[in-house]
Amino acid sequence: MIELEKYRSVTLENVKTWFKAAPVSAFQENGGGCVKIESLQIAVFNFSRRNEWYAVQNLCPHKMQMILSRGMIGSESGEPKVACPFHKKTFSLKTGKNLNGDECDIATYPVKVENDFVYVGLED
């Protein structure tokens, strides 16, 4: 059983460590990649069209699939979002909110890019 509760949103203020994930080039433009941080899987998105980076749990809460990094990103009324490849449930990249209103929300994490490297913010 995959533990959903391992994924808890981290806000910028609460970041204790920045995990050095991968070089910018590992993430396709307007695409995503999955970063392994010990037992966590975090989906990181290079939203180059908006010049923004996002990170969320890789786990789709609908059918507990480790897959969101392979999802397609886009926007809904300006809100950046990702669509799960399996059944196209969509989640806000900003807040993690489920935009279909039927699944639960997902955890989000801060991202920073320094010297061409991508970092994910963690609480511990």
Add this chain to the structure above:
Amino acid sequence: MERIIVIGNGMVGYKFCEKLRAKAGKSDFEITVFGEEPRPAYDRVHLSAYFTGTTVEELTMAPREWYEENEIELLTGELVTEIDRENKTVKSHKGTVLSYDKLILATGSSAFVPPIKGVEKQGVFVYRTIEDLDAMMAYGKKVKSAAVMGGGLLGLEAAKAVLDMGLETHVVEFAPRLMPRQLDDQGSSVLQCQLEDLGINIHLGKNTQEIKGNGKLDGLSFNDGTELNVEMLVISAGIRPRDELARQHELEVGPRGGILVDDHLKTTDPDIFAIGEAALHKGMIYGLVAPGYEMADVVVNQLIKGDEKAFTDFDMSTKLKLIGTDVASFGDAFGEKEPFKAIVFEDKVSGVYKRINISEDGKRLLGGMLVGDAEAYNMLLQIAQNGMALPPNPEDLILGARGGEEAVGNGVEALPDTAQICSCENISKGDICKAITEDGFENIADIKKCTKAGTGCGGCVPLINDLITETLKSMGRRVRKTICEHFDYTRQELFDLVKINDIKTYDELLDKYGEGDGCEVCKPAVASILASAWNEMILEKSMTIQDTNDKYLANIQKGGTYSVVPRIPGGEITPDKLIVIGQVAKKYNLYTKITGGQRIDLFGARLDQLPDIWEELVNAGFESGHAYGKSLRTVKSCVGSTWCRYGQQDSVSFAIEVEERYRGLRSPHKLKSAVSGCIRECAEAQSKDFGIIATENGWNLYVGGNGGAKPQHALLLAADIDKESVIKYIDRFLMFYIKTAEPLTRTAPWLNKLEGGLDYLKDVIINDCLGIGEQLESEMQLLIDAYKCEWKEVVNNPEMRARFKHFVNVEDVDPNLSFKEMRGQKFPTSWG
């Protein structure tokens, strides 16, 4: 200025404040709210989302600032302990004393804990507040198994939460079936199977006698002598109205609890009202939020205008959420109120049970229940609530019309204006239509904002969407099927824009003709258009706009592995090639199956294995089978005149020729074809998008056939023509379809909607009435010439190959992949 005090800051208490402030001026009422819980009111209905990461802030109905802005004094963490009815004051446990003109009791209810021996033990929980959930989560980390006592609506929700915590999960129910108040025996046994498949253990007819353990629980014992070893227990055995203040101060309460109210929600003291789950109205405690909101509305109207609108019986229809399978019951689900006839549909294979109760005269729908598939819930509820006319065969309501016609009885246009669409906010069809026709709102987000409809449980959103489309249509607005919010064009218009302006990438099109950042609807649609227009390798410029399966050139499966389907044109294959497939399958441990399309599917490949597998296949002379694309799939063949004693022409050779001609061709939806050697039709050509059947003199060409969800036979486009004409007509037919169809529309529904139908199609294809015949042919030739095997390109391109892995920062494979074994092959472990 009237002084209002609200006791209880739960969902209903909050809604009361919201409504009172929205409907009356701030200077008319002074409002003070006491809440026992430490935080402002939150959405208890979606409490379970807290388990999966939704934060307290997100659940909060309105932040403290809202109360400040609206000049409402909110005192949280304060329990009201006394009411002085004579002097009209209340007192809290902190000693605060405030006076009121009108007092509102919105004290809700608490979880009922049956007096079983041992309930005080560590590890026993109830499921009602955020604190309860925090405690459960903390304790759940230390144990491996848990039981939920109660198999009702809430109990099952709690069970799913426990399951999601990763614990071995049991549900213990006293009644002989699950959800005894919503489902009959048959329905609940179907539900039980579904839940057992999810991994929840169900124990029925169990009367718990003792909660055992030394200090902390380690098991339950039942009075039939059996026992269940679990380390944690969540009690969900019903609710008890919080009527202690009323009792203490001699307001009348019901024999089984609940503050007695009249139709105007007044208690026995005319200055004191009770609303929400604490109120007892005509012998009923309403354990749902929608009736509570309605009660708040009734009281607000009285306070403002002395309005005498009464609270009437409220519909208790419910849809269960979150459990992983649909369950709903509506109206008179058991047929208890009048004589009825039931129509029942049960499908044990897919776990579906539907029952509707029809009045004896066959004219009205009284109620029913749905398990496994509750898509029809909203519409059925509407039909029942509004006494709408039933179709001639009422069974169509749950089976859908059979015989190819559209489903009946589901047109929103048939609903009366008074039909309640959103029950949480009590918004009628008339309210929504008015927002569209008079206020000019046209999309769901605006409608939600303006009317509040769809902001509660969200169950009515599909209905609202239908209402928007229908209302716009009835206003004479041409409802153009534009792609999505990012492109105000139809697919056909976009296709033309791409061609005329020589556009080669999605970003170029979005910059020039779209807005925003795109989405999962327009990206694959445009990807398909670009591929149909230019046939460039799809991963080169635009991997990230490809739909799931196209993105990795393979079909994704449960668990996140992929399948491999090499092309086997016409279904003909040499023993040597068969051996290669067998060897590859064995080496990578792939589940192997003969498909319905005369070829072989290898399942269960990891992302990182795909390029290696394909390298071996490509080296052995195989090509991509495009089983993942909206593109040509297979051209099936029958054995034909070379071997078959009836064969009129060589169907296998022709099938191979056709498949190799159109391989890799991308289109609005997938394309299938077949060639049969004679009229016996062993290749089933008449069920294909284009099918060819040999005749004595040549070939008959059929188009627009479909198997799948809505089978339809293909229509004869041309008879007794030679091979060259067959190819010419198929070129024209496919290109015409590709240019004009809406996204994800197979040829059959496209042809059904084509104005002028088959005759017009013949005119375009055969008589060339539009004068575009040659153009269509040359456009097709361009695509055919541009064909390259996608997998060969990936295999030989290290940069593309590198994209096929699960993690970007380590070489590990996804540790969550897991398989089981069946009949000597591997399978993914099923999903929750």
